[in-house]
Amino acid sequence: MNAETKAPLVELKDVSIAFGGIKAVDHASIDLYPGEVVGLLGHNGAGKSTLIKVLSGAYKRDGGDIRINGEEAVINNPRDAKRYGIETIYQTLALADNVDAAANLFLGRELRTRWGTLDDVAMEAQARRVMGRLNPNFRRFKDPVKSLSGGQRQSVAIARAIHFNARILIMDEPTAALGPQETKQVGELIKQLKAEGIGIFLISHDIHDVFDLADRVAVMKNGQVVGSGPVTAMTKDEVLGMIILGKCPPGATPGPGAMAA
Amino acid sequence: MKTMKTLLAGAALSAVIGALALGVAATPAAAKGKKIAVSWKTFQEERWKTDEAAIKKVVAADGDSYISADAQGSASKQASDIEGLIEQKPDVIMVVAYDSDAILPSIKKISDAGIKSIAYDVQFEDPNALYITFDNIGVGRLMAKAIYKAKPAGNYAFIKGDKGDPNATFLFSGITEVLKPAMDAGKIKNVCETFTDGWKPDNAQKEMEQCLTKQNNKVDAVVSENDGMASGVVAALKAQGMAGSVPVSGQDGDLAALNRIALGEQTVSIWKDSRLLGKKAAEAAVAMANGTAMSSLPGVIKFDKGKRHVMMNAILLQPDPITKANLDDVIKAGWITKNKACAGVKKGTVKACG
Amino acid sequence: MTDAAEVSTAHLLATESPIKRFFRATEIDTRLLGMVGAMLVIWVGFQIFGKLITGEGVFLTPRNLWNLLVQTSAIAVMSTGMVLIIVMRHIDLSVGSMLSFVGVLTGVAQVYWLAPWLGSDNPMIWVVGVAVALGAGAILGAFNGFLVAYAGIPSFIVTLGGLIVYNGAAWWVIRGETVAPMDSYFELIGGTPRASWIGSEASWALGGLVCLAIVVGIVLNRSARARFKFPQRPLWAEAFLILAGCAVTLGTVAVVNAYAWPPLIAERYAKEHNIPVPPGGLIYGHGFAIPVLIALGVGVAMTFLATRTRFGRYVYAIGGNPEAAELAGVNTRKITLLMFMTMGILVGISACITAARLDAASNSLGQFDELYVIAATVIGGTSLAGGVGTIYGALLGALVMQSLQSGMTLLNFDSAVKDVIVGSVLVFAVWIDQIYRRRQS
Numbered sequence A: 001m002n003a004e005t006k007a008p009l010v011e012l013k014d015v016s017i018a019f020g021g022i023k024a025v026d027h028a029s030i031d032l033y034p035g036e037v038v039g040l041l042g043h044n045g046a047g048k049s050t051l052i053k054v055l056s057g058a059y060k061r062d063g064g065d066i067r068i069n070g071e072e073a074v075i076n077n078p079r080d081a082k083r084y085g086i087e088t089i090y091q092t093l094a095l096a097d098n099v100d101a102a103a104n105l106f107l108g109r110e111l112r113t114r115w116g117t118l119d120d121v122a123m124e125a126q127a128r129r130v131m132g133r134l135n136p137n138f139r140r141f142k143d144p145v146k147s148l149s150g151g152q153r154q155s156v157a158i159a160r161a162i163h164f165n166a167r168i169l170i171m172d173e174p175t176a177a178l179g180p181q182e183t184k185q186v187g188e189l190i191k192q193l194k195a196e197g198i199g200i201f202l203i204s205h206d207i208h209d210v211f212d213l214a215d216r217v218a219v220m221k222n223g224q225v226v227g228s229g230p231v232t233a234m235t236k237d238e239v240l241g242m243i244i245l246g247k248c249p250p251g252a253t254p255g256p257g258a259m260a261a
Numbered sequence B: 001m002k003t004m005k006t007l008l009a010g011a012a013l014s015a016v017i018g019a020l021a022l023g024v025a026a027t028p029a030a031a032k033g034k035k036i037a038v039s040w041k042t043f044q045e046e047r048w049k050t051d052e053a054a055i056k057k058v059v060a061a062d063g064d065s066y067i068s069a070d071a072q073g074s075a076s077k078q079a080s081d082i083e084g085l086i087e088q089k090p091d092v093i094m095v096v097a098y099d100s101d102a103i104l105p106s107i108k109k110i111s112d113a114g115i116k117s118i119a120y121d122v123q124f125e126d127p128n129a130l131y132i133t134f135d136n137i138g139v140g141r142l143m144a145k146a147i148y149k150a151k152p153a154g155n156y157a158f159i160k161g162d163k164g165d166p167n168a169t170f171l172f173s174g175i176t177e178v179l180k181p182a183m184d185a186g187k188i189k190n191v192c193e194t195f196t197d198g199w200k201p202d203n204a205q206k207e208m209e210q211c212l213t214k215q216n217n218k219v220d221a222v223v224s225e226n227d228g229m230a231s232g233v234v235a236a237l238k239a240q241g242m243a244g245s246v247p248v249s250g251q252d253g254d255l256a257a258l259n260r261i262a263l264g265e266q267t268v269s270i271w272k273d274s275r276l277l278g279k280k281a282a283e284a285a286v287a288m289a290n291g292t293a294m295s296s297l298p299g300v301i302k303f304d305k306g307k308r309h310v311m312m313n314a315i316l317l318q319p320d321p322i323t324k325a326n327l328d329d330v331i332k333a334g335w336i337t338k339n340k341a342c343a344g345v346k347k348g349t350v351k352a353c354g
Numbered sequence C: 001m002t003d004a005a006e007v008s009t010a011h012l013l014a015t016e017s018p019i020k021r022f023f024r025a026t027e028i029d030t031r032l033l034g035m036v037g038a039m040l041v042i043w044v045g046f047q048i049f050g051k052l053i054t055g056e057g058v059f060l061t062p063r064n065l066w067n068l069l070v071q072t073s074a075i076a077v078m079s080t081g082m083v084l085i086i087v088m089r090h091i092d093l094s095v096g097s098m099l100s101f102v103g104v105l106t107g108v109a110q111v112y113w114l115a116p117w118l119g120s121d122n123p124m125i126w127v128v129g130v131a132v133a134l135g136a137g138a139i140l141g142a143f144n145g146f147l148v149a150y151a152g153i154p155s156f157i158v159t160l161g162g163l164i165v166y167n168g169a170a171w172w173v174i175r176g177e178t179v180a181p182m183d184s185y186f187e188l189i190g191g192t193p194r195a196s197w198i199g200s201e202a203s204w205a206l207g208g209l210v211c212l213a214i215v216v217g218i219v220l221n222r223s224a225r226a227r228f229k230f231p232q233r234p235l236w237a238e239a240f241l242i243l244a245g246c247a248v249t250l251g252t253v254a255v256v257n258a259y260a261w262p263p264l265i266a267e268r269y270a271k272e273h274n275i276p277v278p279p280g281g282l283i284y285g286h287g288f289a290i291p292v293l294i295a296l297g298v299g300v301a302m303t304f305l306a307t308r309t310r311f312g313r314y315v316y317a318i319g320g321n322p323e324a325a326e327l328a329g330v331n332t333r334k335i336t337l338l339m340f341m342t343m344g345i346l347v348g349i350s351a352c353i354t355a356a357r358l359d360a361a362s363n364s365l366g367q368f369d370e371l372y373v374i375a376a377t378v379i380g381g382t383s384l385a386g387g388v389g390t391i392y393g394a395l396l397g398a399l400v401m402q403s404l405q406s407g408m409t410l411l412n413f414d415s416a417v418k419d420v421i422v423g424s425v426l427v428f429a430v431w432i433d434q435i436y437r438r439r440q441s
Helices: A048-055 A078-083 A101-105 A120-134 A150-162 A180-195 A207-213 A236-245 B002-011 B013-022 B046-061 B075-087 B104-112 B136-150 B166-184 B201-215 B227-239 B255-263 B274-289 B327-332 C002-015 C018-026 C030-054 C062-087 C095-118 C123-149 C155-174 C186-190 C199-227 C235-258 C263-273 C290-308 C310-320 C322-327 C332-358 C369-379 C391-410 C415-440
Strands: A010-019 A022-032 A037-041 A063-068 A086-089 A168-172 A199-203 A216-221 A224-230 B035-040 B065-070 B092-095 B116-120 B130-134 B154-159 B188-194 B221-224 B269-271 B301-303 B312-317 B320-322
Touching (some): A010 A048, A022 A037, A022 A063, A022 A199, A037 A048, A037 A207, A048 A168, A048 A199, A078 A086, A086 A150, A101 A150, A101 C310, A120 C199, A150 A168, A180 A199, A207 A236, A216 A236, A224 A236, B035 B075, B035 B274, B046 B065, B075 B104, B092 B104, B092 B274, B116 B274, B130 B136, B130 B274, B136 B166, B136 B269, B136 B320, B154 B166, B154 B227, B166 B188, B201 B227, B201 C062, B201 C391, B221 B227, B227 B255, B227 C332, B255 B327, B320 B327, C018 C235, C030 C391, C030 C415, C062 C095, C062 C235, C062 C290, C062 C332, C062 C369, C095 C123, C095 C155, C095 C332, C095 C369, C123 C155, C123 C186, C123 C332, C186 C290, C199 C235, C290 C310, C290 C332, C290 C391, C310 C322, C310 C332, C322 C332, C369 C391, C369 C415, C391 C415
Parallel strands (some): A022 A224, A037 A199, A037 A216, B035 B065, B035 B092, B116 B130, B130 B312, B154 B188, B154 B221
Antiparallel strands (some): A010 A022, A010 A063, A216 A224, B269 B320, B301 B312
16 A cells, blocks of 8 residues: 555654663654554564553653654643544553453443443443454453453453544554464454554564564664564565664665664 | 550651750759759640649749650650750659650669659659559549449449550459449449440440440449540430439549539549649659658658559549539639530539539 | 353353352342341341340340441441442551541531530531531542552551541640530431431331332333343342342331330420320330431442442442553542542541530540451452452441441450450451352352
């Protein structure tokens, strides 16, 4: 797809964040276009999850800009991010284990009756609908999510992210807890969302997944962006070289983290 | 209670350290007279200020000077307080001990420095010290006597204080001493007897309710060991329409209790006038400073009823039982205003209220 | 793998025993049932024990049960808030001394400020007195909450400090004096004087209303579920729930009505109203006492807050996973502050009940209540790890604690033995609860 002709949906520019003197993310810049999947790759601790948490409002950046549709965005907490249509599936799933699927699905955005009380029945109905789409076998709507299987929990987390008309979706290791069958389902889902014009950041350590689903990849190492470029212009080995050595191949645009040639 | 004290002591620690650095607060007056020192256990309670005023008055009248230190509820601060007081070479040191055991080494230091010591209100068992207090066993006796006078036979309920407080047991031994003959004769029956955690009025109220339930209201008199608990007892009696017809005792001269006496809901409150205690102690101190031997002070007796039964010289003051008949005493003494004592009292029913 | 799980559940449903099917269909919390069972065992035990020792069992008399409810109310009110505090993984150790302080404030306001100014028996006194208590509670609670939520100090430390501070503050206001008597309208909140209970007719009417509410609630829930074509409970299960709910409600009404006015009070009333006294004496039922109604009302309101509002949902979500709640966009700090403020208001209500009941305020009121409130909450099945706990559990826990204490006082147990038993029961109850939970999961 020819993404470059449109304005970027999200632009992170020179974003930095440090924890106790350690630069977790160091002047990182990445962007995302509507209907595009950008794979974010790197070792554990390379800074990819941290960078993405800046976008989702979980962390407050020390420096840099976030632009959405070309305009400066103010994101100080997760509530702000959601207002811009940014939804996130965290690696930890971030579910409240003690309440049921519907309560998690609508956490922070509960449906209410005209008296202002929780409309549990309506929420359960919507939960049944969205879960029916993701995981048709899901029946346990009354049980706290802690009693669900890993796959079921994951589908609750995914359902929460896609149910509220997200424009920008961040998926941090969305298939980590899934079997091959369910992983395939998630793949289908990503293609479907993409077709709806949603921009997706896909974080994964599985390079095969990323090559199957992403339009572009960006690689991070030691908090810096090594480089980014369309998957069609690179081989898997070249991407591995970026991850492990920080060596930017000719098909990619080098970032500040690229090894000096 | 004990843990609470430790807790409070802990919290006060920083304040204590600050105070220690400043040294002992001293207010030396004319150096010509004698010097009387007091080590207070805590000034957090209003009553000690009353005691202090009474002591200062006597000391000043004799032309002597008064110095003091406040241990702020800490045994260790009190030990260093006393060292500080000894440095200033007073003639007599009065001690309101925070911990009657931990204080003993400090008391020995006082005698070693050739200074005389007085155990004020709280006993510590040192044979060289003079112990001056209200007679606690006497308080129990006075309570029992007043109730016995009002109701010489029938079912008695006993609401005792906290089980961790030796005073609760002291009081009760005084109470049983008076009532024993009537109990042995079967005239008085002990139908309920219970300790009350923390001397709390709300606990006393629950206990009294349970007692009345158990006895199906067949309770003729209640001996409550203090006024706070008496308020709970009276509330429980009131719920059964029995307040005023069942004699209830108490102690401390609580303002609310004195009002209940005027209203007829409580029979007696044993009142320990801390001004009298302060006055008597200060007089003893001044006399000792001027060389009078302890044993020849007026009112001194030999006392060995402490925990370790050490024989000491002691002055035991008799508290006043305040009833409807002598309610005027507390009003005249300025302990309570007539308005407060007589609130809600019908005209002409109580002499003191007019 | 999900398929397998579903199939096995369905299979289980078909083959399980009738008892299990009963609980599944009625959705009755078996833990709740276990607690009610344990409480009944305690009650009957005291009755039998009393009969053996003193010759007559007093525990299961209407009078004792009526007293028991009144004696429980102050702790019960606070325990409904403590549940949610603990669910949020916090603790409030300051409730006892806050109660002292707030009680003393409302006492001083009534006796020393308002009565001289407005004249005693002015009906505004109790209104302002209650407002002072609730307001002071709200402010102190919000202050606790602010320190926990925004200053990031652990709640254990904040409220431990509060315990000491409020204790001192209560002393400081009245210098150890007892403030009495309270305003005569205010006293009614405590359930001690006549007219602080609502009488038999009103109690029956109230019981009838509650029954009606149970029926309406179940019907509404059914119709809402029907709207979305959700699975329904079987009709027999609904019928059982209605019958059981009404039986408990009306049974309670019957008990509180069976406790007749004390003879002396009835006589005085007859004299005042020129009612001829029949040979057997006048028999008027007490009905519900006002503090008991307050506690029940608070229980209903707090259950509503916990289960039917966003606020309650957030409290549980924060308890389940604070980070997840924050990431989901919940303003966890604001919720924390509001929760502590709610706790403070509940302390204000309890302070009114306690001071009104005693007809006096002193700085020893409420001391150590935090221990009983926390114990009631924990006996009621609230997990100190957070996320789990119910309001009705805490109410029952409070009733169990007070039953033990009242029962032992009736039997003249030594107070040291009482402490040993109450403490042991607390630990034992939590142990049993954990075994139960482990077997369930």
